[in-house]
Amino acid sequence: MANLAEPSSSLSVTSSSYLSNGTSVYAASPPAPPPAPPAAGASLEVVSLSKLSSNLERLLLDSEFDCSDAEIVVEGAPVGVHRCILAARSRFFHDLFSGCGGRRQEGGKPRYEMSELVPCGRVGREAFMNFLSYLYTGKLKPAPPEVSVCVDPMCAHDACRPAINFVVELLYASSVFQISELVSLLQRRLLNFVEKALVEDVIPILRVALHSQLNQLRSHCIKRVARSDLDKISLEKELPHEVAEEIKSIRCKAQPDEPNSLTVDPVHEKRTRRILRALDSDDVELVKLLLSESDITLDDANALHYAAAYCDSKVVAELLELGPANVNLKNVRGYTPLHVAAMRMEPAIIVSLLTKGASVSETTADGQSAVMISRRLTRAKDYNAKTQQGQESNKDRICIDILEREMRRNPMAVEDSVTSPLLADDLPMKLLYLENRVAFARLFFPAEAKVAMEIAQAETTSEFTGLLTSRSSSNLREVDLNETPTMQNKRLRSRVDALMKTVDLGRRYFPHCSLVLDKFLQEDLPDLFYLQKGTPDEQQIKRMRFCELKEDVRKAFNKDKAESVHSGLSSSSSSSSSLKGDTRHSKAVRNEVAEFSWYMYYRCST
Incomplete structure (x- = not known):
């Protein structure tokens, strides 16, 4: 039996050898030599490829080995690339670098904009770096958690929007840059997302499937959306007309016994x-x-x-x-x-x-x-x-x-009205206080102030010339001779109402910011414009007060964070990364206050 098995084994090894005209050379070929031990050869090859992959990755990650000869700008920041590697791996880059595209920089490197290379979809910096890593090393690295994980502590992060968006961005890059094996791999990943995700999160998957002409992924997404309760208006707004019509047709066919179930008056x-x-x-x-x-x-x-x-x-x-x-x-x-x-x-x-x-x-x-x-x-x-x-x-x-x-917030609580020792019965004095309060809010907390002013429609009313809003001291003397006292009073009251609403919204939705402003305006505003006055010791005391202001901001943020943890509603309560983010955010605000303080000191001293 052993002798019968040997010819069969030789045949299996040599029967695949043919001459160029298709004639088999098995009969004329000597018996094949015994194969080398697979473990040693395979192990050496794996080690060599792994070392090559690691060395190439250093070109991306280690600035010491930065010898890039081109740049691709992603989200406003340039990423150095090596044209020879990209051109060898991608026909798209081969054609791109062979042409005259890109804008030459001072160092002679051509620069390309990601938004121009991939105009059909967004590709973020992290997704592009992940894509480059695959081109350089042949390995697809795990998605960075900071861009593929949401901030809901109860989420499994297996089909939330950040996880989906990262793979979608990576697929856009792989499709446009013509890396077919990566496209196939990412399509399988997105297929796993479709059934788990909310139907709203399936829409971006369907869009990239349409763009990349991935019929399997496209069909799977369409069936998922057709089974959902996504309304007809949303279909028409979010998807191309022919896709929306296909989904409607599938829904109608799924209910042949109830032809009027989807119709309305x-x-x-x-x-x-x-x-x-x-x-x-x-x-x-x-x-x-x-x-x-x-x-x-x-x-x-x-x-x-x-x-x-x-x-x-x-x-x-x-x-x-x-x-x-x-x-x-x-x-x-x-x-x-x-x-x-x-x-x-x-x-x-x-x-x-x-x-x-x-x-x-x-x-x-x-x-x-x-x-x-x-x-x-x-x-x-x-x-x-x-x-x-x-x-x-x-x-x-x-x-x-x-x-x-x-x-x-207690929904039955009545919001406190704006109170300040600077407020008097005189309308211009009230307006002056409110203008300066909102102006400081815009400097300390620009995004929060913008939201409150937009809702209160404060920007649509005529601005009163206050301490910070004034571009020039001459504005204080400008008078509209055609404006009667009644008209002026009406205009000022309209502005007061808008600013009062802005402050109330700030107290309601941005309480920690409001507390900082309260203390700052009550204690520091009278001295703010007289920093150049006084003895050196007095000026030193004022500068120390600005340092205390930074501490006030820190305490306000910590207090708000503590309330979030106590209520169990803050996503930072169960995530160390979120707590770390709060700390970074509070430090940013403290630094912002300090820099603004010294800016005001310089401005008032010159």
Whole structure:
């Protein structure tokens, strides 16, 4: 039996040898030599490839070995690349570098913009670095947690929006740059996301599948959306026309015995669509006219839901003033306008709804509150981002903060009115105080102040010349001779009302910022513009006060953080990374106050 097995073994080794004309050379070939021990050869090859991979990776990660000859700008920052490696790995880069594209820099390196290379979809810096790592090393590294993990401590992070978005960005890059094996791998990953994810999070997967012409992923996403309760209006807004029609067709075929289950009154639908088209044009007056001419109400048309999802924040505010509407109305999917606004992550819209009585405790059919929705859409990187002086805070972080504070706030509590020893019965003095308070808020906390002013429509009123708002001291002497005392009083009161509302909104949604401003204005404002006065010892004391101000800011942030932990509503309560982010954020604010203080000292001394 052993002799019979040997020819068979030889045949299996040599029967694959052929001449160029297709004739078998098995008969003329000598018996094949015994194969080398697989363990030693395979092990040496693996070690060599692993070493080569590690050495190439050092070109990306180690600045000591930076010999890049081109740059690709991603999110405003250049990333050095080696054209020979990219051209050898990708036909797209071969053609790109063979042409005359790119803008030459001072060092002679051509520079390319990611937004121009991938105009169809966003590719972030972390996703691009992950993609480059694959090109250089042949290995796909795990997704960085800071961009693939949300800040909801209850989330498994297996299908939340940050996890999906990272793979979608990586797939856009792989598809455009023509790395087919990586495209295939990422398609399998996204297929696993489709059934786990919320239907809203399937939409970006479907878009990249359409762009990359991945038919299997496209078909899977379409079936998932067709089975969902995503409404027809959302389908038409979010997807190409032919895809939306295909989904509608699948839904109709799935219910052949109930042909009218998805139909509505055509007259009602026509009137509703007119209202929504008016909102698309930001024409609230036309919406008002259409409502008066029909029996359709804002609630019937789900106008607040639509505006919260697709319209400008000012349109939402005007719509809320238009007439009676239920701000806690749930649509067919069980979402209130606040849930929709939380998905959009626009602070001004969230605040507008909350000020009109939107309930932050309302939950969707699957038990999600508005704050939970916001957390699951927010990347850890964005939540923990350090804000530089004069820069706006991240919108995602602001949305979460607003919603969490609203949940902690006693809904029956009456907001304290603005009180200050600087306020007198004299209207100009009140206005002067409010102008300066808001001006300091814009310098200390620019993003928070912007949200409050936008909701209060303070920027639409004429600005009173205050200490900080004045560009020149001559403005104090400017007088409109055509303005009567009555007109002037009306204008000033309008400005006071807008600024009062701004301050009230700040107290309600940004309490720690407001406390810092209270103490700063009450104790430090009289001396702020006289820093050049006094003896050297007095000036030293004033500078020490600015150091104390930094400590006041730190305590305010720590107190607010402690309240969040105590209430169990802050996402930082169960995440060490989030607590670390709070610390970084508070340090950024303290540094911002210190830098502004010295700026004011320099300004007043010159």
